[in-house]
Amino acid sequence: MKFIQADVLKQKPTDESKLGFGKIFTDYMFTMKYKVGQGWYDAQIEPHRPIAFDLATTVFHYAQGIFEGLKAFKNEKGEIRVFRPEENFKRMNRSAVRMCIPEIDEKLVLEGLFELLKIEKDWIPTSPGTALYIRPSIVATNVALGVHAGTEYLFFIILSPVGSYYAHGLAPTRLLVEDFYTRATVGGTGEAKCIANYAVSLRAGEEAAKKGFDQVLWLDANEKKYVEEVGSMNMFFVIDGEVITPMLTGSILPGITRKSCIELLKANGYKVSERKISIDEVIEAQAAGKLDEAFGTGTAAVISPVGMMEYKGRDYVVNNNEMGKITKWLYDTITGIQTGRLADTHNWVVKL
Amino acid sequence: MKFIQADVLKQKPTDESKLGFGKIFTDYMFTMKYKVGQGWYDAQIEPHRPIAFDLATTVFHYAQGIFEGLKAFKNEKGEIRVFRPEENFKRMNRSAVRMCIPEIDEKLVLEGLFELLKIEKDWIPTSPGTALYIRPSIVATNVALGVHAGTEYLFFIILSPVGSYYAHGLAPTRLLVEDFYTRATVGGTGEAKCIANYAVSLRAGEEAAKKGFDQVLWLDANEKKYVEEVGSMNMFFVIDGEVITPMLTGSILPGITRKSCIELLKANGYKVSERKISIDEVIEAQAAGKLDEAFGTGTAAVISPVGMMEYKGRDYVVNNNEMGKITKWLYDTITGIQTGRLADTHNWVVKL
Numbered sequence: 001m002k003f004i005q006a007d008v009l010k011q012k013p014t015d016e017s018k019l020g021f022g023k024i025f026t027d028y029m030f031t032m033k034y035k036v037g038q039g040w041y042d043a044q045i046e047p048h049r050p051i052a053f054d055l056a057t058t059v060f061h062y063a064q065g066i067f068e069g070l071k072a073f074k075n076e077k078g079e080i081r082v083f084r085p086e087e088n089f090k091r092m093n094r095s096a097v098r099m100c101i102p103e104i105d106e107k108l109v110l111e112g113l114f115e116l117l118k119i120e121k122d123w124i125p126t127s128p129g130t131a132l133y134i135r136p137s138i139v140a141t142n143v144a145l146g147v148h149a150g151t152e153y154l155f156f157i158i159l160s161p162v163g164s165y166y167a168h169g170l171a172p173t174r175l176l177v178e179d180f181y182t183r184a185t186v187g188g189t190g191e192a193k194c195i196a197n198y199a200v201s202l203r204a205g206e207e208a209a210k211k212g213f214d215q216v217l218w219l220d221a222n223e224k225k226y227v228e229e230v231g232s233m234n235m236f237f238v239i240d241g242e243v244i245t246p247m248l249t250g251s252i253l254p255g256i257t258r259k260s261c262i263e264l265l266k267a268n269g270y271k272v273s274e275r276k277i278s279i280d281e282v283i284e285a286q287a288a289g290k291l292d293e294a295f296g297t298g299t300a301a302v303i304s305p306v307g308m309m310e311y312k313g314r315d316y317v318v319n320n321n322e323m324g325k326i327t328k329w330l331y332d333t334i335t336g337i338q339t340g341r342l343a344d345t346h347n348w349v350v351k352l
Numbered sequence: 353m354k355f356i357q358a359d360v361l362k363q364k365p366t367d368e369s370k371l372g373f374g375k376i377f378t379d380y381m382f383t384m385k386y387k388v389g390q391g392w393y394d395a396q397i398e399p400h401r402p403i404a405f406d407l408a409t410t411v412f413h414y415a416q417g418i419f420e421g422l423k424a425f426k427n428e429k430g431e432i433r434v435f436r437p438e439e440n441f442k443r444m445n446r447s448a449v450r451m452c453i454p455e456i457d458e459k460l461v462l463e464g465l466f467e468l469l470k471i472e473k474d475w476i477p478t479s480p481g482t483a484l485y486i487r488p489s490i491v492a493t494n495v496a497l498g499v500h501a502g503t504e505y506l507f508f509i510i511l512s513p514v515g516s517y518y519a520h521g522l523a524p525t526r527l528l529v530e531d532f533y534t535r536a537t538v539g540g541t542g543e544a545k546c547i548a549n550y551a552v553s554l555r556a557g558e559e560a561a562k563k564g565f566d567q568v569l570w571l572d573a574n575e576k577k578y579v580e581e582v583g584s585m586n587m588f589f590v591i592d593g594e595v596i597t598p599m600l601t602g603s604i605l606p607g608i609t610r611k612s613c614i615e616l617l618k619a620n621g622y623k624v625s626e627r628k629i630s631i632d633e634v635i636e637a638q639a640a641g642k643l644d645e646a647f648g649t650g651t652a653a654v655i656s657p658v659g660m661m662e663y664k665g666r667d668y669v670v671n672n673n674e675m676g677k678i679t680k681w682l683y684d685t686i687t688g689i690q691t692g693r694l695a696d697t698h699n700w701v702v703k704l
C-alpha cells in the first residue's frame with residue numbers, strides 16, 4: 001500500500017475533555033479511487049488535506065454517497081482495539097448496492113484501516129468516554145449533470161479523536177416524537193447508511209433542538225404510528241420486563257450497537273423482542289407505570305438513556321429521568337468490552 | 353462584482369449536434385460564500401476550475417445541498433433570452449428553508465447570473481433544441497461530522513451548453529410505473545429541489561433503464577396509488593378532453609414548466625385540473641380509449657411525449673406511441689416563446 005508522508009504533523013489536542021465530536025482530524029487518511037471499467041485502484045495512505053473537486057461533480061448535485069461510523073480505543077496497556085469493524089464494511093457494501101455504488105473489497109479496506117490506525121495510534125485518546133472515531137465514506141466523483149449513477153468514485157477513511165456525543169454526556173436525553181416530518185419509507189433508502197437520509201432529517205432535528213430536545217424520535221412514514229429510530233440511534237424500550245426494539249422493516253438503519261445489545265441481552269437471559277412497537281403502546285405502558293427504561297444505541301453515543309419524550313404536546317417521563325438498570329448494564333458491558341476492561345466474550349474486538 | 357480572469361479559455365464545442373446534457377462546461381462560474389454571523393459574501397465571477405474541499409466537509413457526509421435548473425437561449429438576432437429565472441431563485445429559496453440552508457438575495461444572484469451570461473454569450477448554442485443550461489447550487493462547506501445544518505455554504509452557478517435531454521430527442525418515451533421503490537413522502541423533502549431526492553431515486557432509475565425504460569413514473573409512497581411525477585419531469589394526462597396534472601401535495605416538485613403549461617393551457621381555453629389522479633384512472637382511461645395524451649414537463653426536456661407505460665408487468669400504449677396534439681402545441685409554444693419565434697405573451701423571458 002502506497003504511503004505519502006506529510007510535510008508537517010499537526011499539534012495533537014492536549015485536553016481530552018474538550019474534543020467534542022468530529023471537529024478535529026488526524027494527519028493521515030486512507031483513499032482509493034474507482035472508475036467504471038477499471039474497478040477500485042490507487043489504495044493509499046496520504047496526508048489528510050483538501051482535495052480539488054470540480055463543482056459539477058455528481059455528489060454535489062445528486063448526493064450519491066454512503067458512509068460508516070465506528071470507533072477505535074486505546075487502553076492503559078497501549079492496546080489499539082477496534083469494535084466490530086467487519087460489520088461496518090459489510091453494511092457499507094449493502095448501502096453501496098442500494099445506492100448504485102460499486103462494492104468495495106472488505107478485506108482490503110480493513111487492512112487499509114488497520115495500517116492507518118497503526119500510523120495514527122498517538123491520536124487515539126484514552127480518557128473514559130473518548131475514542132478515535134473512524135469515518136469511511138464513498139462519494140461519486142465524476143463530472144456530469146445527467147441524473148445517473150456515477151462512473152467514478154472516491155473511497156476514503158478519515159479519523160477524528162472524539163469525546164461524548166452529547167454535550168451533557170450520559171445524562172438522560174429528551175426526545176421529541178415527530179408526527180409531521182418523515183425520514184424514510186419502506187421502498188426508500190432508510191436501511192442504507194446513505195448521506196441523503198441525513199439531509200432529509202436536518203429540518204426536524206433543528207426544530208427539535210430549538211425547543212430544547214436532544215433528538216427526534218421518528219415514527220413510520222405511512223401511519224405515523226410505529227416507532228422507528230432516533231437521528232443516529234436505534235431505540236429500545238423495557239416494558240414489563242420485556243426488552244423491545246423495532247424490527248428492521250426496511251426503513252430503519254440496522255445498527256451494529258443494536259445488534260450487539262440484542263446479542264448481549266439474549267446471552268444473559270433477557271427476553272428480547274424485535275417487533276413493531278407503536279408509540280401508543282409506549283405511552284400506555286408509561287401511564288400504567290410499566291415503562292421501566294428507554295434508551296438509544298449507536299456508535300457515537302454507545303448507549304444513551306432516554307429521560308423524557310414529548311408526543312403531541314404532552315411529556316412522558318421515563319424512569320424518573322434516571323438511567324435504568326439494563327441501560328447501565330449495557331453501557332458498562334459494551335464500553336468494557338471496547339476498552340478491554342471486560343473480557344471480549346463475543347469476539348467483537350480486533351486488537352492491533 | 354469581482355471578476356477573476358481565466359488564463360486560457362477553453363475550446364468551444366464545434367458540433368452542436370453532439371452536446372449531450374451537462375457534460376461540457378463554460379469558462380466562468382459565479383460563486384458566493386456564506387458564514388454564520390457574516391451572511392453571504394464574496395460574490396464573484398471566476399474561472400470554472402476545481403475547488404479544494406476537506407473530505408470532512410458537511411455536504412460529503414450529510415448531503416446538505418439544493419440546486420436549480422434553467423435555460424438561456426440565443427436566437428438568430430443574437431438576443432440572449434432567459435426563461436423565467438426569477439421563478440427558479442424563488443423556488444431555490446423555498447428549498448433552502450426546507451433544508452436549513454440560508455436564503456439568498458434573489459436580486460443579487462439574478463444580477464450575477466445575467467453578468468455571467470453576458471461574459472459567456474459565445475457559449476450559448478443556437479441550433480433548434482439546444483440551449484445553455486444554467487445550474488445554480490448551494491452546498492454546505494463547513495468541516496464537521498456532527499449531524500447538524502452547516503455553518504458555512506457555497507453558492508455557485510455553472511453553465512453547460514446542452515442538446516436534447518433524451519438521446520432519442522422528441523420520440524415518445526417509455527415509462528416504468530414504479531410500485532416498489534419510493535421517492536418522497538408528504539412530510540419529507542419531495543417538494544424541495546434538494547440533492548438528496550435524486551440519490552434516493554437512482555436505484556429505481558437504473559433498474560428501469562436496464563429494462564429499456566427512459567424514466568420511472570413515481571406513485572405516492574403511502575398507498576402506491578396516485579401518480580406523482582417522473583425523475584425530472586412533472587406529469588400531465590389528457591383524458592376525454594380534460595388536461596390533468598397531479599396536484600402539489602408536498603411530495604412533488606412544483607415545476608416551472610408545469611406552471612407555464614397550466615398558464616398557457618388555461619389562457620387558451622383548455623380545461624385543466626390539478627388534482628389527485630390514480631394510476632388506475634389512467635389505465636382505465638387507456639382501456640376505454642379515452643387516454644388521448646400523456647406527457648412530462650421539465651426544463652431539461654421541455655415537453656416530452658409519453659408513448660408507453662408499463663405497470664405491474666403490463667404495457668399501456670398511449671396515442672399509438674405518437675406525440676399528441678396538445679403535447680405538440682405546448683412544445684411548440686414554449687420553445688417558441690423561449691427562442692423568440694413566438695410573442696412572449698406572458699412576459700416570461702428576460703432579454704439581455
Ligand SMILES: Cc1ncc(COP(=O)(O)O)c(C=O)c1O
Pocket residue numbers: 069229230231232233234253254255256257258297298299300
Ligand atoms: C440513522 C441511524 N440509526 C442508527 C444508528 C446506529 O447504528 P450503529 O449502532 O451501527 O452506530 C446510526 C448511527 O450509525 C444512524 O445514523
Ligand SMILES: Cc1ncc(COP(=O)(O)O)c(C=O)c1O
Pocket residue numbers: 421581582583584585586605606607608609610649650651652
Ligand atoms: C423531480 C423533478 N420534477 C419536476 C421537474 C420539472 O421542473 P421544472 O419544470 O422547473 O424544470 C424537475 C426538474 O427540474 C425535477 O427534478
